[in-house]
Amino acid sequence: MLVSDFHFDLPEERIAQEPLADRGASRMLHLDRNTGALADSSFRDLPALLRPDDLIVLNNTRVFPARLYGRRQGSRSHPISPHNPASRDFLHGRIEVLLTRQTSADPNEWECLVRPGRKIGVGEQLYFGESRELQAEVTSRGTFGERGIRFAPVVDFFGIIERLGHVPLPPYIARADRTADRERYQTVYARERGSVAAPTAGLHFTPEIFARLRDREIEIAEVTLHVGLGTFQPVRVQSVEEHHLHKESYLISKEAADAVNRAHDQHRRIVAVGTTSVRTLEYGIAQSQDGRLLAGSGEAELFIYPGYQFRAVDAMLTNFHLPESTLLMLVCAFAGRGRVLGAYRHAVQQGYRFYSYGDCMLIE
Numbered sequence: 001m002l003v004s005d006f007h008f009d010l011p012e013e014r015i016a017q018e019p020l021a022d023r024g025a026s027r028m029l030h031l032d033r034n035t036g037a038l039a040d041s042s043f044r045d046l047p048a049l050l051r052p053d054d055l056i057v058l059n060n061t062r063v064f065p066a067r068l069y070g071r072r073q074g075s076r077s078h079p080i081s082p083h084n085p086a087s088r089d090f091l092h093g094r095i096e097v098l099l100t101r102q103t104s105a106d107p108n109e110w111e112c113l114v115r116p117g118r119k120i121g122v123g124e125q126l127y128f129g130e131s132r133e134l135q136a137e138v139t140s141r142g143t144f145g146e147r148g149i150r151f152a153p154v155v156d157f158f159g160i161i162e163r164l165g166h167v168p169l170p171p172y173i174a175r176a177d178r179t180a181d182r183e184r185y186q187t188v189y190a191r192e193r194g195s196v197a198a199p200t201a202g203l204h205f206t207p208e209i210f211a212r213l214r215d216r217e218i219e220i221a222e223v224t225l226h227v228g229l230g231t232f233q234p235v236r237v238q239s240v241e242e243h244h245l246h247k248e249s250y251l252i253s254k255e256a257a258d259a260v261n262r263a264h265d266q267h268r269r270i271v272a273v274g275t276t277s278v279r280t281l282e283y284g285i286a287q288s289q290d291g292r293l294l295a296g297s298g299e300a301e302l303f304i305y306p307g308y309q310f311r312a313v314d315a316m317l318t319n320f321h322l323p324e325s326t327l328l329m330l331v332c333a334f335a336g337r338g339r340v341l342g343a344y345r346h347a348v349q350q351g352y353r354f355y356s357y358g359d360c361m362l363i364e
Helices: 043-049 085-092 157-164 200-204 207-215 254-265 275-286 326-335 337-349
Strands: 027-031 038-042 055-059 061-063 067-072 094-102 109-115 125-128 134-141 147-151 192-195 219-225 248-252 270-273 296-300 315-319 360-363
Touching (some): 027 043, 027 337, 038 043, 043 207, 043 360, 055 254, 055 275, 094 125, 094 248, 134 157, 200 315, 219 275, 248 275, 270 275, 275 296, 275 326, 315 326, 326 337, 326 360
Parallel strands (some): 055 219
Antiparallel strands (some): 027 038, 067 094, 067 125, 094 109, 109 147, 134 147, 219 248, 248 296, 315 360
């Protein structure tokens, strides 16, 4: 299967550059995955479109300001010399670090992406903040430019990150003013800190929408998947089967597992909000021998593409994703590549807004 099979043409003006003032005002394209029928709708119609006995599963991860700007100070193999002008530039070079995954129990060790990628080597010292509140050493280098870094221990690491860090908006959002994104690039139910990208299907929910869901007695459960490099890393191979996702931390509580298993026993639908919820549920159920969702935590690396047999999810709410991305492949696995790409063409023609701050699809 070729990655190019998941290409579609998207005019640049269809990429949402900022969120709507009202979260719930997004448009929603309703796709019947059995017949391919499409219906233009509004996200506010979601409670009425769902069944009263449905179980909605949300990803309650919280985005933290994971993009840091700092400076670099040479490596052990490239010592700094005050008599060398190039070396002085090396000392004062500005850098950008995007923390993508915490790799140890304490907050000091991370996987990250760095810019300028080619120049930052193992052993270099990195500094962040005017008074160097954070210091880190590059400890390893990955296949596609990832770095491992180790921060020097500090009191209240995440408090400093909240103060120094910037919201890691996707690169296709080009506007300069990002003040409001600290709140807006976050679901209203975000609780568990750890993501570098929002589970964007959840951005449409409001307290009013949740009240209407409760009025219809629709059950809600929460899981956690901390969105990291695995979700948005570009696919660099030609064959889909050759791609491998990076690991992302997840947690399925006993309460969530019980709710999902109870719904399955009662032949009720599981409606996953976002591809991250889908992957968490499918990964959790794949760990069991009896088709029951297992409670637990760890690191998930499940890559879902056409041919995958879904065991946990019956319906899905999802945003519109990038061409040739693993997220689009997951949606195509769920509803069929032809039907999904047809729905995307319809969305383009009808002026839907795409990507993180864009509109959404309900697939049943």
